[in-house]
Amino acid sequence: MTDFSGKNVIVTGGSQNIGLAIAEKFLDAGATVIIADLQPPDNENLQFIKTNIASEGDVQVLMETVQDEYGGLDVLINNAGICIEVPIHETTVQQWDRVMNINAKGVFLTTKHAFHLLKRSDEAAIVNISSIEALGANPTHSAYAASKGAVSSFTHNTALEYGVHGIRCNAIAPGWINTPFNEAFLNQFPDRHRVDAEIKGLHPVGRLGKPEDIGDVALWLAGPNSSFVSGQTIVVAGGRMAKLPTPNLGD
Numbered sequence: 001m002t003d004f005s006g007k008n009v010i011v012t013g014g015s016q017n018i019g020l021a022i023a024e025k026f027l028d029a030g031a032t033v034i035i036a037d038l039q040p041p042d043n044e045n046l047q048f049i050k051t052n053i054a055s056e057g058d059v060q061v062l063m064e065t066v067q068d069e070y071g072g073l074d075v076l077i078n079n080a081g082i083c084i085e086v087p088i089h090e091t092t093v094q095q096w097d098r099v100m101n102i103n104a105k106g107v108f109l110t111t112k113h114a115f116h117l118l119k120r121s122d123e124a125a126i127v128n129i130s131s132i133e134a135l136g137a138n139p140t141h142s143a144y145a146a147s148k149g150a151v152s153s154f155t156h157n158t159a160l161e162y163g164v165h166g167i168r169c170n171a172i173a174p175g176w177i178n179t180p181f182n183e184a185f186l187n188q189f190p191d192r193h194r195v196d197a198e199i200k201g202l203h204p205v206g207r208l209g210k211p212e213d214i215g216d217v218a219l220w221l222a223g224p225n226s227s228f229v230s231g232q233t234i235v236v237a238g239g240r241m242a243k244l245p246t247p248n249l250g251d
Ligand SMILES: NC(=O)c1ccc[n+]([C@@H]2O[C@H](COP(=O)([O-])OP(=O)(O)OC[C@H]3O[C@@H](n4cnc5c(N)ncnc54)[C@H](O)[C@@H]3O)[C@@H](O)[C@H]2O)c1
Pocket: 012, 013, 014, 015, 016, 017, 018, 019, 036, 037, 038, 039, 051, 052, 053, 054, 079, 080, 081, 082, 083, 102, 129, 130, 131, 132, 173, 174, 175, 176, 177, 178, 179, 180, 181, 182
């Protein structure tokens, strides 16, 4: 495992599930990990700075505090995100703006204000958590999908503009990761056993994703073993996106 001792890492939305798994991977690798979330993590080895990433004031305070109290920043993981399930014609402007403000504007704000810290690091990296929904659609997820498309596009610009300053930027597009994020969808169906089997069947690897699967790839993308990788969105979805849909014509 790459040694991140002496490195400072911010994980937005790192108090639970995917973000927490990412944070704990960096902790195990020796980093000082600062969680920027609305609520604290249940792990006393993680540092916490209460932050609404959709607020520029909060993000400025976050970066100033990290500079003053921890002496700089090496890795920024933009993980915080929300999803709503509403058909396009029923989506209110407020709902659309809320999703965009957190998922897309939040990534812009943290990147913007982390730049002056990251450019002083020897090996700086940004990892944005996008989604396979940046690449293909699920019904009723238009705002979410558009926001994740923005995250993947913004990853290109960040890599382009900041590469010259020694900052790499990549995104991860997770597929189906087993977290409460997906509960609302699953709860629509009474036969949970059948739903689980159907969803597993979408994945050539024969299982759903775990938060740790994303943590492993985030660690790789932030470390020296990926030093020639920048501006990419890496799909981590158990092979699901490699599978072409086929007509169900029976036997
Ligand atoms: N779970 C999946 O299947 C899946 C698939 C693809 C992508 N993702 C993405 O991975 C990321 C994490 O997903 P998860 O399943 O762990 O979600 P989650 O809802 O369990 O965790 C999200 C975290 O973000 C925090 N957060 C929300 N709004 C915030 C704000 N304004 N400021 C700061 N923190 C805020 C929450 O408090 C929470 O701790 C999200 O960006 C999500 O879109 C998840």
